[in-house]
Amino acid sequence: MPHDHPDHDAPDGLSPSGHPYRADQDTDLTYWQTLEIAVRELMIDKGVVTPAEVTAQVEAMDARSPADGAAVVARAWTDAAFRARLLSDGSAACAEMGFDVGPMKLIAVENTPEVHNVIVRTLCSCYPRNLLGLPPDWYKSRAYRSRTVREPRAVLAEFGLVLPSSTTVRVHDSTADMRYIVLPMRPDGTDGMTAQDLAKLVTRDAMIGVGVARAPA
Amino acid sequence: MADSDYLGPGRRWHDMGGDLAGPVPTADHDFALWEKRVDALVILSGLKGVFTVDGLRRVLEDMGPEAFETMTYYERWVAALNQNHLEQGTYTVAELATKMAEVQARGATYGAANHVP
Numbered sequence: 001m002p003h004d005h006p007d008h009d010a011p012d013g014l015s016p017s018g019h020p021y022r023a024d025q026d027t028d029l030t031y032w033q034t035l036e037i038a039v040r041e042l043m044i045d046k047g048v049v050t051p052a053e054v055t056a057q058v059e060a061m062d063a064r065s066p067a068d069g070a071a072v073v074a075r076a077w078t079d080a081a082f083r084a085r086l087l088s089d090g091s092a093a094c095a096e097m098g099f100d101v102g103p104m105k106l107i108a109v110e111n112t113p114e115v116h117n118v119i120v121r122t123l124c125s126c127y128p129r130n131l132l133g134l135p136p137d138w139y140k141s142r143a144y145r146s147r148t149v150r151e152p153r154a155v156l157a158e159f160g161l162v163l164p165s166s167t168t169v170r171v172h173d174s175t176a177d178m179r180y181i182v183l184p185m186r187p188d189g190t191d192g193m194t195a196q197d198l199a200k201l202v203t204r205d206a207m208i209g210v211g212v213a214r215a216p217a
Numbered sequence: 218m219a220d221s222d223y224l225g226p227g228r229r230w231h232d233m234g235g236d237l238a239g240p241v242p243t244a245d246h247d248f249a250l251w252e253k254r255v256d257a258l259v260i261l262s263g264l265k266g267v268f269t270v271d272g273l274r275r276v277l278e279d280m281g282p283e284a285f286e287t288m289t290y291y292e293r294w295v296a297a298l299n300q301n302h303l304e305q306g307t308y309t310v311a312e313l314a315t316k317m318a319e320v321q322a323r324g325a326t327y328g329a330a331n332h333v334p
Contacts, residue, residue: 027326028325029321029325029329029330032251032288032292032296033327034317034320034321034330035295035296035299035317036251036258037320037327037330037331038316038317038319039258039295039299039302039313040254040258041316041320042302042307042308042313042316043258043261043262043302043307045308046307046308048265053261054257054261057261058254061253061257062253122232122234122235124231124274124277134248134256137242137244137245137246137290138241138243138244138245140290141241142233142238142285143238143239143241143242144241145234146233146234146235146236146237146238147236147238147241149234149235150235155241158241159241173234176271176274
């Protein structure tokens with residue numbers, strides 16, 4: 001039986017999926033938890049899904065993390081032909097690396113010294129989950145969804161990212177069938193680093209566009 | 218609250234891009250097992266052809282702004298998951314009621330309620 005407690009160490013006190021752990025939830029059963037169990041068991045009873053399929057789907061979700069997107073970014077930084085393929089067809093380029101983004105279209109947008117890109121989903125909370133795992137809470141918040149298209153520089157400043165007024169900020173609003181990922185700029189002082197080491201500099205926030213890649217240590 | 222509580226023609230509550238709002242919240246959390254299962258059941262329902270992401274979103278959007286403010290993300294999702302299955306005839310309301318009572322009778326925690334005697 002899968003359980004809910006942190007049992008894998010991850011950097012920065014984050015779970016393997018890159019989210020902070022929450023407190024144990026050995027609390028009274030809620031109505032919505034009851035509904036989840038009931039729907040799941042009915043789906044199984046009626047032959048829509050098997051228990052193994054549910055478990056496999058949860059495991060696949062747990063296996064996805066921002067490290068997947070980071071590997072794609074690091075490859076784009078070190079392989080010019082791959083970078084070109086990523087920018088022309090994000091879905092196909094990711095599939096090449098074994099990351100299936102499903103039927104939706106994935107578009108990679110590239111940051112340059114002149115242009116900074118940031119992604120949002122104003123209508124709900126669609127997110128490039130096949131490359132980044134499940135979204136952080138703030139991505140789904142009313143504040144982020146509302147304000148990012150209205151005052152992106154103010155939102156970015158709340159994340160600690162203050163861009164010069166000469167930088168163009170482009171906001172990309174995803175749809176249910178089309179997701180964006182930001183290809184951040186490669187940090188200075190990283191010449192000669194391997195793709196594997198470069199990937200460690202690529203944060204989730206850099207790929208959403210509310211941050212930039214880390215400087216090398 | 219948003220400045221555009223006024224919703225112009227054709228604009229629904231979930232179309233919140235461009236509204237005024239407070240600071241972006243910084244709190245984040247990992248997902249509980251029941252939430253991951255809700256996510257998995259929604260994805261699997263799509264893969265099995267029961268309903269699409271549009272079916273999910275229709276129910277979420279029809280819940281209105283109050284649900285958005287008072288229910289958590291996966292609470293809304295499990296409600297939409299259930300609604301779509303009822304509509305598609307996967308199970309009946311009576312079967313759901315029986316199953317809900319059965320699950321509740323198993324114990325007072327999520328772990329206990331998952332344990333089929």
